Amino acid sequence: xxxxxxxYPNKQAACIPLLHLCQEQNGWVDDAVxxxxxxxxxxxxxxxxxxxxxYSLFNKAPVGKHQVWVCRTLSCALAGAxxxxxxxxxxxxxxxxxxxxxxxxxxxxxECLAACGQGPMMQVDKTYHEHLTIExxxxxxxxxxxxxx
Amino acid sequence: xxxQVKILTKNxxxxxxxxxxxxxxxxxxxxxxxxxxxxxxxxxxxxxxxNLRGRGGAGFPAGVKWSFMRPHPTKxxxxxxxxxxxxxxxxxxxxxxxxxxxxxxxxxIIACYGIGAHVAYIYVRHELHLSKERLWNAIKEAxxxxxxxxxxxxTDYAVDVFVHTGAGAYICGEESALLNSLEGKxxxxxxxxxxxxxxxxxxCPTTVNNLETVATCxxxxxxxxxxxxxxSELHAFGDGGCRLFGVSGHVNKxxxxxxxxxxxxxxxxxxxxGGLPEGTKLLGVIPGGSSCPILRxxxxxxxxxxxxxxxxxNGKSVLDVPIGVxxxxxxxxxxxxxxxxxxxxxxxxxxxxxxxxRFYRHESCGQCTPCREGxxxxxxxxxxxxxxxxxxxxxxxxxxxxxxxxxxxxxxxxEGASMPMLGFLRKFRKEFEEYIRxxxxxxxxxxxx
Numbered sequence: 337x338x339x340x341x342x343x344y345p346n347k348q349a350a351c352i353p354l355l356h357l358c359q360e361q362n363g364w365v366d367d368a369v370x371x372x373x374x375x376x377x378x379x380x381x382x383x384x385x386x387x388x389x390x391y392s393l394f395n396k397a398p399v400g401k402h403q404v405w406v407c408r409t410l411s412c413a414l415a416g417a418x419x420x421x422x423x424x425x426x427x428x429x430x431x432x433x434x435x436x437x438x439x440x441x442x443x444x445x446x447e448c449l450a451a452c453g454q455g456p457m458m459q460v461d462k463t464y465h466e467h468l469t470i471e472x473x474x475x476x477x478x479x480x481x482x483x484x485x
Numbered sequence: 486x487x488x489q490v491k492i493l494t495k496n497x498x499x500x501x502x503x504x505x506x507x508x509x510x511x512x513x514x515x516x517x518x519x520x521x522x523x524x525x526x527x528x529x530x531x532x533x534x535x536n537l538r539g540r541g542g543a544g545f546p547a548g549v550k551w552s553f554m555r556p557h558p559t560k561x562x563x564x565x566x567x568x569x570x571x572x573x574x575x576x577x578x579x580x581x582x583x584x585x586x587x588x589x590x591x592x593x594i595i596a597c598y599g600i601g602a603h604v605a606y607i608y609v610r611h612e613l614h615l616s617k618e619r620l621w622n623a624i625k626e627a628x629x630x631x632x633x634x635x636x637x638x639x640t641d642y643a644v645d646v647f648v649h650t651g652a653g654a655y656i657c658g659e660e661s662a663l664l665n666s667l668e669g670k671x672x673x674x675x676x677x678x679x680x681x682x683x684x685x686x687x688x689c690p691t692t693v694n695n696l697e698t699v700a701t702c703x704x705x706x707x708x709x710x711x712x713x714x715x716x717s718e719l720h721a722f723g724d725g726g727c728r729l730f731g732v733s734g735h736v737n738k739x740x741x742x743x744x745x746x747x748x749x750x751x752x753x754x755x756x757x758x759g760g761l762p763e764g765t766k767l768l769g770v771i772p773g774g775s776s777c778p779i780l781r782x783x784x785x786x787x788x789x790x791x792x793x794x795x796x797x798x799n800g801k802s803v804l805d806v807p808i809g810v811x812x813x814x815x816x817x818x819x820x821x822x823x824x825x826x827x828x829x830x831x832x833x834x835x836x837x838x839x840x841x842x843r844f845y846r847h848e849s850c851g852q853c854t855p856c857r858e859g860x861x862x863x864x865x866x867x868x869x870x871x872x873x874x875x876x877x878x879x880x881x882x883x884x885x886x887x888x889x890x891x892x893x894x895x896x897x898x899x900e901g902a903s904m905p906m907l908g909f910l911r912k913f914r915k916e917f918e919e920y921i922r923x924x925x926x927x928x929x930x931x932x933x934x
Binding site for chain 1: 561570571572573574575576578579610611612613614615647649650651652653654655666667668669670671672673687731732733734735739740741771775824826827828832837840841844847848850932933934
């Protein structure tokens with residue numbers, strides 16, 4: 337954490353990196369995280385709350401163990417993102433935005449993830465999976481369930 | 486004319502191209518060493534002569550931007566590198582970060598020196614985990630080798646570089662929103678003036694440059710600004726050098742290609758992109774990211790101004806004009822990030838426009854009422870049209886909303902979202918009217934092939 341503060345001329349700038357750090361450990365940003373970050377960065381909790389609600393990657397509620405983001409913006413859509421998303425929904429038995437009952441996977445849609453030439457694509461946790469086919473998606477999801485099972 | 490080069494991409498195919506050893510074995514950091522031995526003004530002068538137009542979309546001359554930086558008596562200066570790559574269709578900066586991160590660091594040293602800064606922040610979108618990892622590793626290697634630090638490359642000039650990330654917001658690619666995000670705030674654009682060169686990051690003089698712009702600087706110092714500029718067919722029009730071009734959508738070989746400026750859309754789509762899949766024809770092309778109004782292959786150049794960069798191309802197809810900042814602007818669109826999205830005749834233009842307005846509604850930061858409300862309103866109208874319940878008047882309403890967003894917002898997002906909407910309406914008016922008349926039966930209803 338000291339390493340993060342050392343990067344900036346003031347403490348406030350560490351707000352977003354600290355929120356990422358907390359979310360990585362906690363899974364989501366709850367009130368305790370907001371208070372902790374506000375205190376460390378010498379900001380009001382209202383400011384930190386404002387930051388958390390502004391950015392789409394901060395989870396405002398508990399999420400599944402794994403995050404699956406399917407890109408659906410134009411280039412990926414032209415490459416067949418809709419059928420990839422439908423397949424994920426069918427396979428996982430949930431709709432976009434939901435988490436599987438066992439708490440393993442949250443399925444979400446993403447807006448352009450800068451992999452337009454490799455579409456359709458999805459991001460699973462920190463990894464990009466590109467040039468997707470239905471078979472490839474099956475393997476990725478199998479692996480995800482297997483790894484955690 | 487198609488002239489492929491391997492300048493920015495020269496290390497892309499070398500194994501372990503992201504490591505310092507490989508970068509140095511291929512003349513890495515020589516240009517930074519040379520720059521640090523030149524007077525600061527001379528470095529700026531070379532970049533000016535290079536006619537390096539910003540690669541992030543707006544195309545502002547980088548050397549001119551640098552020259553706005555004046556030393557402040559008490560405040561430090563900052564370089565902020567924009568790698569928030571998020572413009573739909575754009576995926577070029579990511580390749581530089583992943584495959585040649587040291588080129589980015591070398592560019593940072595040169596740019597810092599040019600603007601009088603000792604610290605650079607590279608703002609990378611959070612989702613690009615591999616890019617961040619590669620940049621941090623490159624920074625660590627460069628620090629350990631004395632390339633970065635209080636005595637960068639053994640000189641008396643201090644340079645350090647840090648990676649900062651956002652948390653998922655397209656608007657943070659807008660430079661003033663990016664600065665707020667860097668400072669730990671909501672990524673809402675700022676009113677200008679003051680401009681970043683006077684009051685930027687942490688209230689200090691700041692230059693914000695796109696990542697590819699910065700990564701081009703080593704080549705400019707190495708070759709000399711004028712030589713670099715002359716690579717381009719549009720050299721005489723102040724648009725110099727080579728750059729990364731991308732192509733995605735309905736082409737056989739989507740990807741990132743490096744070429745001299747002068748490349749046309751036809752060459753990008755057919756020669757580099759391998760053409761459209763068999764049995765399909767070109768419906769339209771979005772030249773440089775989704776904010777650039779679409780062009781149709783039937784359109785031709787028509788200008789009576791002999792001074793226009795378009796004049797030599799009078800009567801030719803818009804696909805046969807060099808992709809440049811000014812040429813594209815005069816054709817009513819933009820070069821943007823020069824990453825094109827290709828739509829085949831299987832695509833329903835109504836659905837393509839719907840896809841994009843959903844994106845812009847999702848990404849409007851909500852600060853300005855015309856943009857926040859306008860995006861949602863346009864999306865709801867398109868929802869209705871897609872559902873087969875639209876009327877012809879709805880098209881005029883979209884036109885009116887988009888026109889009223891433009892010029893009435895703090896940042897350029899309003900224009901960036903409204904212009905492509907107006908473009909779709911104007912260029913596919915017949916298709917839209919047919920769609921409405923037939924309740925969608927006139928269309929394939931498809932986006933994918």
